Amino acid sequence: MNTKAMYRLSYGLFVCTVKNGKKTNGCIINTAIQVASSPNRISIAVNKANYTHDMLKETGRCNVSVISTEAEFELFKHFGFQSGRDVDKFDESFNAKDYRIAENDIPYITKGTNAYFSLEVKESVDLGSHTLFICEPVMMEVLSDAASCTYEYYQKNIKPKPQPVGKTATGKTVWRCTICGYEWEGEELPDDFICPICKHPKADFEKIIR
Template sequence: MNSKELNPKAMYKLSYGLFVCTAVSGEKKNGCIINTAAQIASDPNRISIAINKANLTHDMVKETGACNISVISNEADFALFKHFGFQSGKTVDKFAKDSGAPAYEIADNGIPYITAGTNAYFSLKVDKEMDLGSHTLFICEPVFMTVLSDATSCTYEYYQNNIKPKPQPVGTTPKGETVWRCTICGYEYVGEDLPDDFICPICKHGKDDFEKIIR
């Protein structure tokens, strides 16, 4: 075994849940999918969440110091992930009346929480934050939390195997052309080299989550 190996596929073996992080700033409501939310202390109770800086929700949480986390269950359908994960709140109002947003309610803190395809939600108050480069880690105090259903929480693995549609071959690029396909959402970048700082415009994952395809 090569002691210096850094195989990015090892990251796929880590266990992740999936959550909708929602926030409100002024009149703007927004939300995004995150896969890092965990209890990190019990006395006092603290929950950590990490949000990609490319997401508008990140800026809203940083500005207001508050958010809600809705825990996605195995009963969720792909529409929930597509709505909150495959479009940007910078260009789309995800909570507009005609947006097709999954069912939601407004919590006492004035922030939406998702009721369709979820089993619990937490209202969080940011206590501390840490800059992690691509993400900010927010250490939060739960000010409210409740169970919405007994459905099993959705893991990243379950989403990949049972909810996310399998990428379909596009077949529109010339033979022999190099394509980089996002293994998360199926987005394809055409070009011989994928920039090191490339971020998928759909799901916001980086270069490590792309596979090289020669057609």
């Protein structure tokens, strides 16, 4: 069985944002699709390793911003290369001009996106590594005419090309995802590690000594 067939499936890229009390957070997801039209339903799958998952599970509300081809790599780094458990993704490091607050009091991203949806969870399904949330869209708006960013477009046009690396004086061990370029620092990558950006497993990471 050639598991690389999975790479042939088409994906979009989105920022899923949530709010629980005073805490606001968000992460990159690659599955958000309309699954029914009457009633209108959108499904999103969120990795359980993401803090956004736990907040959404508790509150049942989120916004999904559709990333466009005008997005810059910094957007992916900000929402995908760090955890909301460790940082405030909506502090002063994220420009207030790049997002707005929707009617549900949750931010949605305006820079590098072309639409957003405010969603309310109607049911959820445990899928193991992810939870599938079946949601009702209660608000939606078009933000720009730019084309939606596919996973393939991100790979070819937004993600920085890998740079040659080797041993340096620091001697740090880094595991780099060969799919999206995400890097994790540590001696041993856990066997059950899932890339927070592209959701690929440990088998798709390469070990680098810096």
